[in-house]
Every structure is written in C-alpha cells, then in structure tokens.
Amino acid sequence: MRLMLAKDDVEERELRSIRIGDLWVLLTRVEGTLFALDDQCNHAGCLLSGGWLEGSEVVCPCHGRRYDVRSGRNTTVPRLGGDQERYPLDLVGGEVLVELPERPRR
Numbered sequence: 001m002r003l004m005l006a007k008d009d010v011e012e013r014e015l016r017s018i019r020i021g022d023l024w025v026l027l028t029r030v031e032g033t034l035f036a037l038d039d040q041c042n043h044a045g046c047l048l049s050g051g052w053l054e055g056s057e058v059v060c061p062c063h064g065r066r067y068d069v070r071s072g073r074n075t076t077v078p079r080l081g082g083d084q085e086r087y088p089l090d091l092v093g094g095e096v097l098v099e100l101p102e103r104p105r106r
C-alpha cells in the first residue's frame with residue numbers, strides 16, 4: 001500500500017494524521033526532513049498526532065511515552081523496547097511516496 005503527497009504538504013513540526021483503511025499514519029517534518037510513523041501508539045492505541053513534539057521526539061498525549069520520529073525508537077524506557085513502526089519514504093518526481101504495510105499490525 002502506498003501514499004503519495006506533495007513534498008511540501010507537511011509543515012515543519014506539524015503532526016498530521018492521515019487515515020488509510022484501518023491504518024493511521026503520522027506525518028511530521030523535523031529540521032526539514034519528513035518522517036512517517038504508525039500514528040497509533042503501541043502502548044494503548046492513542047493517536048500520537050494528538051500529542052506534541054519535543055526536539056525530534058513525539059510525546060503521546062495519553063501516558064507520555066516518547067518516540068524518536070527519526071527511528072521510531074521508544075525513548076521513554078528504551079530497554080523495554082516497544083518501538084513505534086516507522087514507514088520508509090521516497091522522493092519520486094517531486095512527490096513523496098510512503099510505503100505502508102499491506103495489513104496493519106492490529
């Protein structure tokens with residue numbers, strides 16, 4: 001499954017949520033680079049797009065878990081794992097292509 005968007009569609013530090021089927025995708029831009037993650041927090045499913053950014057970390061609005069948007073890594077308690085799925089992006093002819101899983105994990 002793929003999502004195409006114009007490369008300037010997402011503003012710096014914006015947390016944009018897009019729903020595609022059963023999948024919620026979080027798009028954000030940090031220091032000019034666009035990132036895409038699963039928007040549903042893997043702790044209890046709250047949408048990370050309802051939270052906020054601190055540096056390169058998105059903070060979940062429900063219980064405060066933090067994920068680095070550059071890697072999806074859970075930075076709250078890294079040794080416990082629980083990283084957030086990050087989706088690869090590609091620039092194709094001036095547009096951004098986001099590769100999404102065929103079936104959501106949930």
Ligand code: FES
Pocket residue numbers: 041042043044045046060061062063064065
């Ligand atoms: S749902 Fe995100 S920290 Fe609990």
